[in-house]
Amino acid sequence: MWNVTKEARTKFEKCNLLPIHETDEEWEMVVRDAELDGEDLSARLRDELEEVKEELLQVLPKRFIPYLENGTLNQFTLPKEIREDYLEWINQASLEFEQKLDAAHGNTQYAVTYLPINIQEIFKESLHDATIERIERDGQTLHLYINTDGGFTTKSIIHLQFKNIITEETNVPLQTGQWLIYYELQKTEEGFAFRVLFDVPDAEWTITMKDMDGEYFYRPSMYTILRDEDKLEKTSLTEYISQLNLNYRYWFIIPELFCSIKSLHDGIELEDATIEFRLNEFILHVNNQMFTYNRDEYNPIDFIYTDTYEDPYANSRELLPVEDKEAIERAVLGDNLELQVRAWNTMYEYPIELADSINLVLSKIILTDENEMLLSVFVNAFNQEGILKENIIKKYQALLN
Numbered sequence: 001m002w003n004v005t006k007e008a009r010t011k012f013e014k015c016n017l018l019p020i021h022e023t024d025e026e027w028e029m030v031v032r033d034a035e036l037d038g039e040d041l042s043a044r045l046r047d048e049l050e051e052v053k054e055e056l057l058q059v060l061p062k063r064f065i066p067y068l069e070n071g072t073l074n075q076f077t078l079p080k081e082i083r084e085d086y087l088e089w090i091n092q093a094s095l096e097f098e099q100k101l102d103a104a105h106g107n108t109q110y111a112v113t114y115l116p117i118n119i120q121e122i123f124k125e126s127l128h129d130a131t132i133e134r135i136e137r138d139g140q141t142l143h144l145y146i147n148t149d150g151g152f153t154t155k156s157i158i159h160l161q162f163k164n165i166i167t168e169e170t171n172v173p174l175q176t177g178q179w180l181i182y183y184e185l186q187k188t189e190e191g192f193a194f195r196v197l198f199d200v201p202d203a204e205w206t207i208t209m210k211d212m213d214g215e216y217f218y219r220p221s222m223y224t225i226l227r228d229e230d231k232l233e234k235t236s237l238t239e240y241i242s243q244l245n246l247n248y249r250y251w252f253i254i255p256e257l258f259c260s261i262k263s264l265h266d267g268i269e270l271e272d273a274t275i276e277f278r279l280n281e282f283i284l285h286v287n288n289q290m291f292t293y294n295r296d297e298y299n300p301i302d303f304i305y306t307d308t309y310e311d312p313y314a315n316s317r318e319l320l321p322v323e324d325k326e327a328i329e330r331a332v333l334g335d336n337l338e339l340q341v342r343a344w345n346t347m348y349e350y351p352i353e354l355a356d357s358i359n360l361v362l363s364k365i366i367l368t369d370e371n372e373m374l375l376s377v378f379v380n381a382f383n384q385e386g387i388l389k390e391n392i393i394k395k396y397q398a399l400l401n
Helices: 006-015 024-037 041-056 062-069 080-114 117-122 221-228 237-242 325-333 337-349 355-364 372-384 390-395
Strands: 130-138 141-147 157-170 179-187 192-199 203-217 250-254 257-263 274-277 281-286 289-294 304-306
Touching: 006 080, 024 041, 041 062, 062 080, 080 117, 080 179, 117 203, 221 237, 257 281, 325 337, 325 355, 337 355, 337 372, 355 372, 355 390
Parallel strands: none
Antiparallel strands: 130 141, 130 179, 141 157, 157 203, 179 192, 192 203, 250 257, 250 304, 274 281, 281 289
């Protein structure tokens, strides 16, 4: 019996098609903002309801249908007791789906204990939002290459191997570009069963096999740092390689194949392949195959991976000396991003000891759209500790919960 099913996903999504504001205060604010903007709020809400009405009717309990039919289910005029009942129904539907996902996660974590350590490591982190990059079949083995950049795992490329396939079922054939949304791995008498719900296009794919293995690769930590600082495109390949740890192993991975890097001491030297760099393109020669990439569209830096994980922001997690309050204050108000992060983390860990410094820096910081979210987190944390002065509380009143 599967916990992850297209039916469960569809029900969950349909139950959440028409969210509404939860409190009188929220509705008052929405109505006030609409009046200030000259917006016809009722008309917009009616349009939003009409867009989902047909699908919502498929799952909505009978007691809410009159309010759906007369168009008031998502209006501010909906009676409070009906609003609270409807919100509770949505919450229960969400809870039901979350419980299924929790059960799927439990099955997966149990099943991987019977599989190689590589698979156990892969499933330690979520594969949600990974995309299929390449599909290869070799006899009774399926090779699935997935790109997890931008997902919820430290790994960037994962190669899953489904060995000695027993059955495979899907309502839509596997294809590159599909997004992995939900999944579940189960231990069976014959081996293992793996189910995935994909997006774009939607599909429910189930495969059973006798064994499973995998490998994975990371982005070098320098890649992440340069990308986050928006410096990647300005960095030359030579400069980038000079900042890599040459004691690690590296691969040049393109969508079509993996190439082990033999050396990075003088450019990129590949095992069993050659790479040729030209002014506007680079060409990979492998056996009798040739893969050409336009350098205006593809940066060779993007194709360099390693099997060693380095936390790119390990230094940022180190706290500053608590006793050096002036250094902490300078760091928070300075331009060095790494020192800023370390200073904020230090104040978060030692709010009582650094109460004076916290109030000082908060009095000097100018609230902007860019720093509002960050300040909201820290200001609320500091307020719970009871260390904020009255003038600081007044300044950040809009951010306090």
